[in-house]
Every structure is written in C-alpha cells, then in structure tokens.
Amino acid sequence: MSHTVISHDGAAIAYDREGEGPPVILIGGAFQFRAFDPATRRLATLIAQRGYTVVNYDRRGRGESAHDARMGLHESLADLRAIVAELERTHDLGVGVALFGNSSGAAIALAAAAHGLPVxxxxxxxxxxxxxxxADGAEFLTGLRERLAGDDADAVVEYFMKDMPPEWLERSKASPAWPLMVRIGPSLEADAEALAWAQSAPHADLFGSITAPALLLVGDQDAPSGMGPAAEAIASALPNGERRGIRAIDHAWQPEDLAAAIADFLDANVPR
Known part of the structure; x- marks a missing residue:
C-alpha cells in the first residue's frame, strides 16, 4: 500500500512501507523509482522479512512523488527528514533510522547523515x-544544470549518462523506458549535487562527523572504474566505516545477495 508524506515545501512524497522492526529507508540512485524498479521492491521485501520496517520511496520528480517542485540536494534531504518525522509519529522510532543508498543514492545517504539526520x-x-x-563532480553538476535550463529534455539524460559505458545509453534510448527516463531528468540534479558535495572538501571534513556504522559495498565483477577506490577512501574517512565486496556485476546486484549483506550488517550494528 502506498503512503504519502508532505515535505517542508508542500511537495508530496510517496512511499511503501513493509515489515516490523527497526526502520530502514532505501534511497534510489539515478532513474530509480518504485514503478520502474522491481529489484528494489524485492530488496525491500527481503529486508522486511529479516525483521525491519522498510521504506521504499519515490524521490521527488519520480513516480508518484511531486514533479512540480525544486529537486536539489537540499530538498532531497528535507524529504528524508519528513519521512523520518512520519516514522517517529507512527512508530516507536528509538534512536534513528538506517539508510541504504544505491549508487548516487549512497552519496545522498552520506549527505543526510552529515547534515544531522538521526542515522x-x-x-x-x-x-x-x-x-x-x-573538480569533476562540480563540473558535471554545472554541465547538467546548463542542460536542465535548456529546452532539450533528452540532452539532460544523455549528458548524465555520458561517462557510463556507451552501450548503456544506446540500450536506454532504444528501449520503451526512454520516455520515462527523460521525464524524470530534472530529478537527476540531486544526484549530481550529492556527488559534487562528496568532493567539495577533504573526506575527513565531510564524513568525519558520521559516527554511525557504515558499510561501503563494491561488486566483485566489472565494477565501474574508480568505484572500488572511492569506496575505500570514503570508508577510511568514516569513523566506523568499512569496505566489502559483494557478488554483483556491471553496477547491478541481485536482491537476495544485497538483502543478506544489508540485513547481516544491520543485525550486527543496529539496536533493537
């Protein structure tokens, strides 16, 4: 059953909630939302079966959430605070929420923790x-914003995918999903802004205040270039961070493998 919470600026944020136990919020990366992402829906169910209350939400500009609102990182963090407030209202929240972030959603999760979300x-x-x-993150954000200000919606998604393997873009443009990807293009600003934020200062300054246990996962087959070193560097800067491998290929995971990794880590680190 879909629920709705109203964020700080009146934007409606739609989400699913299942399971009982300590709360976990799943933060999608680029292009992910509930109707377009069966793998994350399955992931939510599997984690819920391990004894957690799992929230899987449509980020603003996607799916059933508001499309007629600002879509930057500030707004994305405010949406997470609104979801947490709703969980506090309807559940015995305790000491905070756990976050899972996929791809650029992981940068949003780190930014949320660094900006005071109870994690x-x-x-x-x-x-x-x-x-x-x-400087590449800030340059990428500038380029994306230039295209968002233009009148070519396809160019926004083409630019966002420019550093991905060329065949990913080719497959996307040839698929029935392309119009949906183009429609949510404005929401990619938050992804790009989170990635720029993650380079905006020394890692120790950005991540040093995040004391919650943190696990940075990297696929064991064909992880995109640079993601392994990035995970290692971030984990090293987090007071309680670690990097691990997981069975995954080409920046894609299987729900069963990822759910087990997440739930095992939460079982060891989240109080009940």
Missing part, C-alpha cells in the same frame, strides 16, 4: 564519486 547505520553500494577534492 543508526549506513550501507552504500558503489558510490560513483570522483577522487577526493576533485
């Missing part, structure tokens, strides 16, 4: 950040 644990899969204090 019990963080798990991130293949955070696609550049090198520490590199």
């Amino acid at each position: 019990t644990a963080i798990v991130g899969f293949e955070v696609p950040t550049g090198t520490e204090q590199g």
Whole structure:
C-alpha cells in the first residue's frame, strides 16, 4: 500500500512501507523509482522479512512523488527528514533510522547523515564519486544544470549518462523506458549535487562527523572504474566505516545477495 508524506515545501512524497522492526529507508540512485524498479521492491521485501520496517520511496520528480517542485540536494534531504518525522509519529522510532543508498543514492545517504539526520547505520553500494577534492563532480553538476535550463529534455539524460559505458545509453534510448527516463531528468540534479558535495572538501571534513556504522559495498565483477577506490577512501574517512565486496556485476546486484549483506550488517550494528 502506498503512503504519502508532505515535505517542508508542500511537495508530496510517496512511499511503501513493509515489515516490523527497526526502520530502514532505501534511497534510489539515478532513474530509480518504485514503478520502474522491481529489484528494489524485492530488496525491500527481503529486508522486511529479516525483521525491519522498510521504506521504499519515490524521490521527488519520480513516480508518484511531486514533479512540480525544486529537486536539489537540499530538498532531497528535507524529504528524508519528513519521512523520518512520519516514522517517529507512527512508530516507536528509538534512536534513528538506517539508510541504504544505491549508487548516487549512497552519496545522498552520506549527505543526510552529515547534515544531522538521526542515522543508526549506513550501507552504500558503489558510490560513483570522483577522487577526493576533485573538480569533476562540480563540473558535471554545472554541465547538467546548463542542460536542465535548456529546452532539450533528452540532452539532460544523455549528458548524465555520458561517462557510463556507451552501450548503456544506446540500450536506454532504444528501449520503451526512454520516455520515462527523460521525464524524470530534472530529478537527476540531486544526484549530481550529492556527488559534487562528496568532493567539495577533504573526506575527513565531510564524513568525519558520521559516527554511525557504515558499510561501503563494491561488486566483485566489472565494477565501474574508480568505484572500488572511492569506496575505500570514503570508508577510511568514516569513523566506523568499512569496505566489502559483494557478488554483483556491471553496477547491478541481485536482491537476495544485497538483502543478506544489508540485513547481516544491520543485525550486527543496529539496536533493537
């Protein structure tokens, strides 16, 4: 059953909630939302079966959430705070929420924790950040915003995917999913802004205040270039961070494998 919470600016954020136990919020990466992402829906069910209350939500600009609102990182963090407030209202929340972030969603999760969201644990899969204090994230954000200000909606998604394997873009443009991807293009600003934020200062300054246990996962087959070193660097800067491998290929995971990794980590680190 779909639920709705109203964020700070009146934007409606739609989400599913299942299971009982300590709360976990799943933060999608680029292009992910509930109707377009059966793998994350399955992931939510599997984690819920391990004894957790799991929230899988449509980020603003996607699916059933508001499309007529600002879509930057600030708004994305406010949406997470609104979901947490709703969980506090309807559940005995305790000491906070666990976060799972996929790809650029992991950068959003880290930003949320760094900006004061009450977090019990963080798990991130293949955070696609550049090198520490590199300029590429800020340059990419500028380029994306230039295209968002233009009148070519396809160009927004083409630009966002420019550094991915060329066949990924070719397959996307040839698939029935392309119009949906183009429609949610404006929401990619938050992804790009989170990745730019992750390079905006030394890792120790950005991540040093995040004391919650954190697990950075990297696929064991054909992980995109740079994601392994990025995970290692971020994990090293987190006071309680670690990097692990997981069975995955080409930046894609199987729900059963990922659910087990997440739930095992939460079982070991989240109080009940």
